[in-house]
Amino acid sequence: MLVNIKKNILIVGLGLLGGSYAKGLKRYGFRITAITKEQSSIDYAIENGIIDEGSTFPDERLIKDADIIIFALYPHVFVEWIKEYGKHIKKGALITDVTGVKVPIVDEIQSLLPEGAEFVPAHPMAGREVSGVENSTEEIFKGANYIVTPTDKNTEEGIEACCEIGRLLGFGEISVISPKEHDEMIGFLSQLTHCIAVSLMTCNHNEQIERFTGDSFRDLTRIAKINDEMWSELFLANKEKLLKQMELFEEQFKKLKKTLENDDCEEMRKIMQASTKRRKKFDKEL
Amino acid sequence: MLVNIKKNILIVGLGLLGGSYAKGLKRYGFRITAITKEQSSIDYAIENGIIDEGSTFPDERLIKDADIIIFALYPHVFVEWIKEYGKHIKKGALITDVTGVKVPIVDEIQSLLPEGAEFVPAHPMAGREVSGVENSTEEIFKGANYIVTPTDKNTEEGIEACCEIGRLLGFGEISVISPKEHDEMIGFLSQLTHCIAVSLMTCNHNEQIERFTGDSFRDLTRIAKINDEMWSELFLANKEKLLKQMELFEEQFKKLKKTLENDDCEEMRKIMQASTKRRKKFDKEL
Numbered sequence: 001m002l003v004n005i006k007k008n009i010l011i012v013g014l015g016l017l018g019g020s021y022a023k024g025l026k027r028y029g030f031r032i033t034a035i036t037k038e039q040s041s042i043d044y045a046i047e048n049g050i051i052d053e054g055s056t057f058p059d060e061r062l063i064k065d066a067d068i069i070i071f072a073l074y075p076h077v078f079v080e081w082i083k084e085y086g087k088h089i090k091k092g093a094l095i096t097d098v099t100g101v102k103v104p105i106v107d108e109i110q111s112l113l114p115e116g117a118e119f120v121p122a123h124p125m126a127g128r129e130v131s132g133v134e135n136s137t138e139e140i141f142k143g144a145n146y147i148v149t150p151t152d153k154n155t156e157e158g159i160e161a162c163c164e165i166g167r168l169l170g171f172g173e174i175s176v177i178s179p180k181e182h183d184e185m186i187g188f189l190s191q192l193t194h195c196i197a198v199s200l201m202t203c204n205h206n207e208q209i210e211r212f213t214g215d216s217f218r219d220l221t222r223i224a225k226i227n228d229e230m231w232s233e234l235f236l237a238n239k240e241k242l243l244k245q246m247e248l249f250e251e252q253f254k255k256l257k258k259t260l261e262n263d264d265c266e267e268m269r270k271i272m273q274a275s276t277k278r279r280k281k282f283d284k285e286l
Numbered sequence: 287m288l289v290n291i292k293k294n295i296l297i298v299g300l301g302l303l304g305g306s307y308a309k310g311l312k313r314y315g316f317r318i319t320a321i322t323k324e325q326s327s328i329d330y331a332i333e334n335g336i337i338d339e340g341s342t343f344p345d346e347r348l349i350k351d352a353d354i355i356i357f358a359l360y361p362h363v364f365v366e367w368i369k370e371y372g373k374h375i376k377k378g379a380l381i382t383d384v385t386g387v388k389v390p391i392v393d394e395i396q397s398l399l400p401e402g403a404e405f406v407p408a409h410p411m412a413g414r415e416v417s418g419v420e421n422s423t424e425e426i427f428k429g430a431n432y433i434v435t436p437t438d439k440n441t442e443e444g445i446e447a448c449c450e451i452g453r454l455l456g457f458g459e460i461s462v463i464s465p466k467e468h469d470e471m472i473g474f475l476s477q478l479t480h481c482i483a484v485s486l487m488t489c490n491h492n493e494q495i496e497r498f499t500g501d502s503f504r505d506l507t508r509i510a511k512i513n514d515e516m517w518s519e520l521f522l523a524n525k526e527k528l529l530k531q532m533e534l535f536e537e538q539f540k541k542l543k544k545t546l547e548n549d550d551c552e553e554m555r556k557i558m559q560a561s562t563k564r565r566k567k568f569d570k571e572l
Contacts (some may be wrong), residue, residue, distance in 0.1 A: 125500045145498050160410050175497065185498050188490050193502045195542055196482060199559040203538035204531065209566050211461065212431050214411045217475045219505045219569070220482060224565040228558035232551050239546055245490065246543050251538075252489035256481055257532050260525055265518050272514035275484040279510040281496050282503070 007031055010066035012081065014054070015043045016128060017098045018072035019136025022050045024169040033062045050133065051183060059068045062089040068165070070095040074104050074230060075237055082112045091116030096162050098124050100186060102149045102179035104237040110153050120154055120162035121145045124171065125190075129225055138170060146171035149179045187241040194231060195242070197224040208236060293317055296352035297481070298367065298519065300327045302414060303384045304358035305422025308336045310455040320347045325420045336419065349374040354451070357383040360516060361391050361523055368398045377402030382448050384410050386472060388435045388465035390523040396439050406440055408525035409433045409468060410457065411476075424456060432457035435465045473527040478535055480517060483510040508560055 009025055011018045013038035022032050022045065032056040036042060042054035055062055063069070071078050078099060089095065095117060099105060106121045113119055116171060118160040128135060146166035150159045159176065166174045177185075202226035209217075235242055259268035295311055297304045300322035308318050308331065320331060321338040328340035341348055349355070349371060357364050364385060373383065381403060385391060392407050399405055412430040414421060432452035436445045445462065452460045463471075486503075487510035493504075519530055545554035 002466045032465065067352060125498070145500065173497070181494070184396065185492075185495055188492070189495055189499055189503045193486070193506050195539065196486060196506060197502075198558055199535060199539040199542050200479070201561040201565050202557060203534045206471075206474070207473055208467070209458070209471055212433065212471050213475055213568050214431060214480045216483075216509045219508055220479050221476060221565055221568065222505055223502045224561045226558045226562055228555040229564070231558060235546055235554065236549060236551060237547075243543065243546060245389070246539070246546075248489045249485060250539065250543075253481065253485040253532070254534065256485050257536075259533075260521055263522060263525075263563045265522060268518045268521065269514040272484055272490055272512045272517060275487040276512055276514070279487050279507055282499050284506065 005281060008033065008066050009060055009068045009070065010035065011051070011070050011072065013077075014045060015072060015135050016133070016136050017124065017126075018070070018130045019045065019050060019133035020056070020138055020140055021072065021098075023136055023171065024138035024141060025165075026050060028168060033066070035059065035062060036133075045133050046049055051135070052211075053281060058085040058088075064090055065253070066090070066093060068094045068096070068161075071095070071099070072166075074233055075098075075099050076233065077166045079105055079108055079112075082109055086112050086117075087114055089114055093117045094158060094161050095119040096122045096165065098122065100190070100234050101237040102182045105164075106149065106151060106179045110151060116251035118155060118158040120158045121149045121151075121179065122162055122166065123149065123186070124166070124169070126171075129222070132226070141169045141171050143172035144173045147182055148174070148176045149182045150176065151179065169278075183238050183241050186244075187238055187245045188248075191231075191238060191242045192245040194223055194226060195235075196249070197221050197248060198226060200224065204209050293353055294319065294351050295346055295354045295356065297337070297356050297358065299358035299363075300321070300331060300337070300419050300421070301358060302422050303410065303412070304356070305331065305336060306412075306424055306426055307356055307358065307455065308419075309422055310424035310427060311451075312336060313509055314454060319344065319352070321348060322419075331419055331420035336422070344371040344374075346374050346519065350376055352376070352379060352449075354380045354382070354513075356451075357381070357385070359385075360381075360519055361385050361387060362473070362519065365391055365394055365398075368395055372398050372403075373398055373400055375403045379403045381405040381475045382408045382446060384408065386520050387523040388468045390437065392437060392465045392571065396437060404441060404444040406444045407435045407437075408452065409435065409463065409472070410452070410455070412457075416506075417513070427455045427457050429458035429467050431482075432460045433468055434460070434462045435468045436462065439463065469524050469527050470531075473524055473531045474534075477517075477521055477524060477528045479532040480512060481511055481532060482535070483507050484512060485512065 007034050009030045011034045014034040032051045034051045039056050044052040102121050109119050124146050126140040148162050163174050201221045295316045295318050297320045300320040318337045320337045325342050333335040396405050410432050412426040434448050448461050487507045
């Protein structure tokens with residue numbers, strides 16, 4: 001199962017990510033089709049040469065013709081879609097996705113698919129603060145992480161083909177980990193950070209602070225502008241793992257607070273030194 | 287008391303901020319001198335035309351000649367310095383500073399100064415993650431906030447002259463508020479954000495996360511590389527106000543966590559919507 005001999009790619013959900021996939025893959029000569037809610041998204045994508053054909057309903061022909069199908073939907077919509085229309089997917093098709101949680105959907109999707117169609121889950125860690133196909137761009141993949149989270153139901157060829165999609169899109173690093181490892185890691189790196197940003201943004205109602213804000217506050221709250229429909233679904237889908245990460249953070253915050261309460265300058269500085277040391281490992285290599 | 291007829295400016299503490307002040311003010315033709323610990327800083331600053339003269343000890347002549355003195359020292363060093371050498375400051379001199387906390391030092395400094403010398407406290411909300419005069423640049427003031435925090439001991443002329451320094455340096459906004467308002471605001475916008483970044487950076491020791499980190503985690507922890515000597519002093523100096531802000535944040539974080547524990551999607555989305563709405567007010571106007 002090699003990506004370069006595949007001809008038809010179907011994208012289900014033509015928003016920011018779906019559109020960016022379409023743009024990134026069009027360069028290689030694939031025929032790209034899309035199924036998405038809004039006719040305006042399809043019109044825009046066709047006019048701008050992003051896709052070749054599209055439909056606002058799950059057109060059986062488009063599904064049957066697809067060699068690769070990329071799902072860029074909310075988790076529960078993805079599962080519902082497969083339940084209803086998965087039967088039209090052809091034998092030998094590669095299915096992948098962009099969903100931000102894995103454990104809650106991967107086994108179910110794999111068990112729902114018809115014989116011979118393989119779902120290799122993936123999470124492109126890329127995005128923008130704006131949405132819609134109009135804002136899509138393959139630039140968001142540059143230097144970003146692309147994580148493939150297969151199960152023991154996947155084949156070597158399927159996993160390799162899914163990795164190949166990441167390489168074609170221009171991701172910086174491509175990794176293969178288990179759905180469980182993925183959800184723990186994302187609970188910390190992505191979901192906890194959003195919880196912190198939202199809490200910081202809503203904990204102090206003094207309007208004066210708007211006048212005096214500086215770069216550090218802006219940096220910490222950039223992601224506090226949040227798509228509440230999507231993120232609440234992702235948080236709840238990853239509930240246990242996210243709660244564990246929130247507790248880790250709460251404990252450490254309390255520990256730092258205790259050093260302040262006790263005027264324990266020495267311990268406070270130790271925590272700060274550990275922070276400085278660890279943060280250096282996260283510097284982006286540009 | 288007008289800045290433009292002042293001739294001699296003395297900078298005490300020629301590091302990143304002191305050096306940036308020197309560079310920013312040199313353009314206007316002031317004679318700039320400096321008192322700082324390291325001879326190498328003075329050598330560098332003279333060689334690069336940043337100052338005209340400097341000393342590694344509190345040279346009485348430099349102090350006596352100064353019409354404006356700018357202190358860029360740690361809070362306790364600033365107070366000690368004034369106790370010991372403040373007596374040499376001439377009548378009519380304007381004293382200002384860059385200290386990140388105000389209440390704990392302002393009254394004391396004002397009471398220590400000789401008759402006729404006026405201390406107008408200021409806090410330039412600008413910085414870089416690097417230190418030293420070698421890294422100084424007046425670019426850091428562009429678009430940044432400059433906050434003047436006078437007391438009832440200050441004169442209109444002194445306050446205006448201090449604001450004028452901010453304008454000359456090219457700050458984006460210049461504000462006048464009380465030391466107490468300043469410390470509350472800075473407790474939230476600057477100190478709490480550093481507490482959060484440090485806690486996030488040190489709460490999870492899984493090394494795997496370094497491989498998968500994305501922009502949101504990097505944004506939230508940029509300031510987790512922290513000068514522990516300076517920040518521990520600033521935190522402890524502003525203890526009560528910072529603790530109050532830490533508690534506000536803890537409460538809100540707990541409230542968000544509770545919505546997750548209770549699967550209360552509706553309330554979770556309300557918090558996220560409030561966050562999105564408020565964050566929009568903080569967008570930088572570029």
